Amino acid sequence: MSNLLNLKSFFKFLARNKGYTIIDLFGLSVSLMFVILIATYVTSELTTDRYHENVDRTYVLTDGEYMGSAYQIGYRLEERYPEIEKVCHVMTRVFDKTPLQKGDMNLTANLMLADTTFFDFFSFPLVRGDKNTVLAARNSAVISQSFANRYFADEDPMGKTIRINDKLSLTVNGIMKDISNSVIPYQDILFRIENVHLLAEDEGVFGNYNSYGATNVFVMQRAGADITARSADIREYFATFLRSFEEDKSKGIHFVPLKKLYFWEQTSPWGMYTIERGNWQFVMILMSVGLLILIFAIINYVNLTVAQTGFRAKEMATRRLLGSSRKELFSRLIMESTLMTAVSFLFGLLLAFVFAPYAGNLLDRKIDLLGMFTPLNSMIVILLIALTGFISGLLPAIVISNAKPIEVVRGTFRKQTKMVFSKFFIVFQNTITICLIAASLTMFLQVRYMIKAPLGYNTTNIIDINGMELPDEQTCFTLMNELKQLASVDRVGAGLGTPFNMGMNYTARYADGKKISFQMLRCDKSYAGILGFEFLRDNHVANSSRYYLTESAMRALELSDDASTVDLSHWGTQPLAGIVRDFQLRNILQQNSPMFIILKDNPKDLEDKPWNILVEVSGDPYVARQKVADTFKQVTGMDFTGKFMDEQVEESFAVQERTLTIVVIFAFIAILISLLGLLAMSTYFIQQRSSEIAVRKVFGSTDIQVLVRLVKAFLTYVAIAFIIAIPLIWHFMNGWLVDYSYRITLSPWIFVVSGLFCLLVSFVTVFIQSYQAATTNPVENIKDN
Incomplete structure (x- = not known):
């Protein structure tokens, strides 16, 4: 065991081969940085609203087209149906950017109105105040930490008055952390929904079930009850007092679980404007990207390690001659791989902290790396490091531990080591890289095509000012x-x-x-x-x-x-x-x-x-x-918030542009990692064929002939990858484009450019080492072998 834990020889090997060490650590660290950032984002998305105490009993009312309902509908449901324990009306984004005034300060605030049961439904943490009493008084209010800092500066907000308009003033009775990771959007001020009529110019606009769609109705189901079973009865009941249900027989009633609401899809794209929404397809794309990056990192490590087998084999042969078993050598190599993965993870984590703000801006969500370090998540990370280390080191460990000492001493081990796996990995990496380049080009052209589409009205040099803010x-x-x-x-x-x-x-x-x-x-x-x-x-x-x-x-x-x-x-x-x-x-x-x-x-x-x-x-x-x-x-x-209309149109494709940016970044990383993989393979390949190169030169081959022969072998792998990539690009990108009614057609030049770019990168990578090998004195190679 002590011999197993003695890694001095491994550290000496890393110190002697600094190029290998730097490339290996760099590739793994950068890859793991992306994996960490993506995993943090995806975990946050998938756990949206799942932290609320009563999430399993909370539903939102929807008619299948629009999620919002009308104010006071929930009260009638609560009275009529015993399955409902309590209700909460929530109104958001109806009164965003409401003007406020404090002395000489002109500010705006996003207002959220809700029932007093709000904190029974949503476990948003309070910094100040008691959740059971913060909304007890008719004019009490709860403000966000950000708003408290902005509006009150160095003052203590508790008990202070906020004047909304001539008819409504609120008293701060609590401060809550900024809302995040929820379908409820960030809001500055929360107060009781009974005051809604004091905000509208027409005080009756929210009465008598008017403004249908502006209010979200959350219901809490009693333990053991099933409110969804009453949907048909509720639909008939609504038809007795809601004109839309009376006249439109196709309208239904649905109760959507809160924990599924974030990714819920409505018939109408405008039906969920009052809440934050997730994009399931985008999350799946990111998960796929994260997995592919991890696979690329593992492949790269394997290629680099296998390329160094000749150097490690002598050490392992010596250990075999001194009594170490194959099992011990195998375990040692797996341990070295796991150690390299752990160190790379630490570097990747540091890089993740550095780039988290940029990733958050790109993904439009805060990347909370510290919040991810729960005991359970820490255990999962340790297990994943061990698993990644095992998978990464498996093939090199098998190759090196199975080497016969006599073959290493004779110098025939390096010649007998096959490159089947490395060739497969290089073809795989190049296939994915070509596909990603083609995907980037296709997405870029499609997004530009939609943004520049003729709309039938002018958008250029026109500034849109929101009059509702005034x-x-x-x-x-x-x-x-x-x-x-x-x-x-x-x-x-x-x-x-x-x-x-x-x-x-x-x-x-x-x-x-x-x-x-x-x-x-x-x-x-x-x-x-x-x-x-x-x-x-x-x-x-x-x-x-x-x-x-x-x-x-x-x-x-x-x-x-x-x-x-x-x-x-x-x-x-x-x-x-x-x-x-x-x-x-x-x-x-x-x-x-x-x-x-x-x-x-x-x-x-x-x-x-x-x-x-x-x-x-x-x-x-x-x-x-x-x-x-x-x-x-x-x-x-007030601060100016007007936008050019063409900017508004472009921003409406934010999800597509965000996806494009992610794919472009990953394509760049894929190219970089493929480059490192090619570098490793070319090193290994040339080492194995050094004697052959020397013999060819002795028998009259010129440097150019040798160089062409070496480069040609590697470019063949790119050509194979291109052939494999063509149907994949055609299938997946046509599948992506079909979702758009206004779309481009896949042009042949997209395929050609993607293949040529990958070919050029591969050529440059391999050419340098091939040139060195082709111009080396053959006598030196013969001596070494």
Whole structure:
């Protein structure tokens, strides 16, 4: 045992072969850094909301299309169904960026409204306050740590007052840690939902089950009960007082478990806007990436170690002659491999801490490495290090421990060692590398194709300012007037919604039972001009409110091109002002709906505070944006959050761009590790064929002929990998593209570029060592062998 633990010879070997040691440690450490970061992220994603005390009994109500319901619905369920122990209405993202004022400070806050049962459902830790009493008083509030630091600075927030508006002031009764790892988004202030009517300009907007979809209804099931079995009965009950359930028989009732909610998919992509959502496909991609990186690291270690077998075999042969058994040699080599893995893990962990902030920005989630070090996770890490060390060292241990001492002494061991595994590994690595390069190119082209797709309206040099963040209409109009004075501003317009955010949804219901769902925009003339809507027909209606229909709306209403009026149900029969060419809502992937536009001459006639203020700029767009931001700050006292509309479109593909970035990074790592693997194999290959090279040169072969012969052998493996990669690329990338209605076609040049790039990297890697071997004096090789 003491001999087994004596690793002095291993350390001497590492010290003598510094190149091998550095390459091995670098490859394993970088690979394990990625594995650690990916494992931390994936674990965090898969454990979202699973830490709540009552998570197994908590469900959220959904109709299958929209997760949100209406305020007060939960109370009726609690009264009627004994299976429900308690309910909690939660309203988030409805009142984000609400303006607050404290002295000379103008701030905004994200407001969350909930029932007093909130902390019975969600085990978010409180820094100050008692979860049983923090929401006891009608005007009590719980604030986040970040908001406490931002709003109160060095003051003690407890007991302080926060003035929301003229009708509502809140008293801080608790401070909680910033919400994370939950479907509940980060919020600044939590207070009781009974106060919701004090936030809306129309106090009745949230009463009588209005604003359906704005409130999430969580229910806690009694122990042993099954509320899901009552879904059909609840659906019938809802039809007695909710018009949407009465008129739409296809609507159902579903209770989604809280622990599954993060990855839950709704029929409508807009149906879960009030919560944080996960992307199961993205998590699976990352898990696959992490696994492949680990496999690459192991392959690289095996190649490097096998390449050094000639050096280690002499030591092992000596140990065999001194009485060590094959089992002892095998165990020693496995222990060395495990030690190398453990050291690489420590380096990888240090690198992970360094790059965690960058990974967090890329993945849009905090990477909490310290939080991962629980006793259970630590045991899992130790086991994985041992397993990785065993797998990495298995093949080299078999090769070296099975070497016969007499073969090592004669010098025939190196010649007899076959390269079958190394050849397979190199082909495998190159196949994956070519596939990843092709995937990167395909994803890049597809994402650019979607971002640059024609939308049917202007997005260039147009800044969208969220009017909902502004305190009142007068501030909006003052801001618009000031912006018009800027030399870099061409036009300013106001409206309720944009094509990107899809405006408002309106369902027209007719006496014959026909129902048509429209999207609706209300805006002034400047607004429509900035967006560049194409008017196919203008009837020159003189009304202050002019109703225009898109082509798809005309078809949905079965109107002829010369129609002069339109029946819009709730809006009544109106003169048809004209027809607008269809334009794309949100981005090119969004399925369009029929749409009508209500055009006003004056923004003050919109009948509501502008939701959006569009500013068309000229000249340098970023200089113009800064001038707009300065004016915004001067008028409102608030930080500017406006965005260019083309940036909004690009950001809507954030998941695709994030996936692309991950694949590009991994492709780079794969190329790097493949390069190291090729380096190891070429070293081994040339060592084995040194005598053959010498003999060929003695019999007249030139340096060039020897060089071509050596390089050709390695490039053959790349060619084989390319042939294998072609059907894989075609299958997987076509499978990825089919999910997009607007997509590119796989071009042959994607395959060619991927193969040529991998070929070039392999050529450069192998050429240097092959050149050295080809130009070496053959006498020296013959002496050595």
